[in-house]
Amino acid sequence: MGSLPASGSSSRSFQQRVFSLLQRCNSLNILLQIHTQLILNSLSYKNNFIFKLLSLYVSYGHLHHAHTLFSTLHKPTTPLWNQIIRAHARTPAAPFKSVECYNRMVASGSEPDGFTYSFLLSACARGGLVWEGEQVHCKVLVKGYCYNLFVETSLVNFYAVCGGVGKARYVFDEMNQRSVASWNSMLAGYVRCGDFDGARRVFDEMPCRNVVSWTTMVAGCARGGKCKQALSLFGEMSRAGVELDQVALVAALTACAELGDLKLGRWIHWYVEQRFVVRNNEQPSLRLSNALIHMYASCGIIDDAYRVFMNMPRKSTVSWTSIIMAFAKQGLGKEALDLFKAMLSDSVGVNEIRPDEVTFIGVLCACSHAGFVDEGRQIFASMKHTWGIHPRIEHYGCMVDLLSRAGFLDEAQGLIKIMPLKPNDVLWGALLGGCRIHKNSELASGVANKVVAELNVNQAAGYLVLLSNIYAFAKRWQDVVAVRQKMIEMGVKKPPGRSVVQINGVLHNFMAGDVTHKHSYYIYETLHGITKQANWEDYEPDITEVLVDA
Structure with a gap:
């Protein structure tokens, strides 16, 4: 785009051309070129161009460029202040700066409007700024914006996120009219606090639903452990003709993984292939591909999980961790360890891929099931020394399980004694499991007594059963009877097996x-x-x- 003289009709023609380009702008590079042309043609001071430039910089998430432009303004108008407040509201790291901008705006004499308060409430919701949000609510009432639909919806969202669903409901009930966004904010509030009955009532009362309404319910139920409800809603969503978005698909796959519903999981995979690969010639998102790996792995279909992994053009730490965990859970320790080595040699440093805490749980679990004691020791030591990751209780649990299974019971017990965390029932259970495998009833007796003393009645049942079996292996029948009598006295009963x-x-x-x-x-x-x-x-x-x- 060449420089044009800013005079007469040619100036008007140029301005129309530039504004048209701004309307069609779809990348930061093009936006920077347009901005440069405005500066060269002495048009960067015009409010209509400034507003559009600021709006686009904010939409692209480039706060630095937005700030640089805003700092050149002598006396910003309210719409321009709104854009910079909106910019900070969209930034996860600094939503409180929206409040600072608002205070500067008021001090400069500019008059806030409904958009100002809406953007400000969004910032307070994102940053958990409860007191500040309540102060904004007061301003809304004083300034007469309490019947502005945009502002009221932002208030519902703010209280649903920060102030409790009761306060959100009060504002919602006071609204004279409600948009789909208002209903969705109220719906999300109930889901967020785990009140799925309340969420279902709101969902059923909605006069009009959109894809966000359905996705909020499906994803909320899946995250809340209500997987059957999640899949039922997912089926309703599909039958209602609503296009299944990636959030709903990921949530449904998570529920399929939890329930072992391979049939629906395969259908979702087919749908993803048809919608993204066949129709649009594009690959599914990372999250969707990772969810497919997790679903197949949870259903025990390791070959399909690996196929999805290998077909991914780009992989993340979650991708590598998911497939390593998949092989580990199937007892394929060598394959899981080989994948971990491939991750370290091929991918570390690429796209910020590096093993995290969950990756090491998968690898140590694989070592445990495969009996790779030396490799497990080395990997456990490398967590802190090489990767700067301090082992959590889960990692110690994997190591105790590894050592106990392999017969290194004294080393396992020693690790429990020196670990900087308080051992939980899982660690003691792993050690007891090793005692059963290697028929060490003496150590088992001491461990079980310690565990039972620390656990409640329901938690103790499984460990007492395990101790009884260890005594039975050793033919210590009197001790078997004593454990059974203790269970009767404690009123405990082993939870029945399920499949x-x-x-x-x-x-x-x-x-x-x-x-x-x-x-x-x-x-x-x-x-x-x-x-x-x-x-x-x-x-x-x-x-x-x-x-x-x-």
């Missing part, structure tokens, strides 16, 4: 000892038949594992 099986797309839940299942008669009849066949084939069950399980 979930998917048949023809339907998930079936089974619980040991359950007689409430509608097909329980046929289930127990089949179990009796299997037991009978096992007896005919001279199968001898290992009864030491079930002495006190029932």
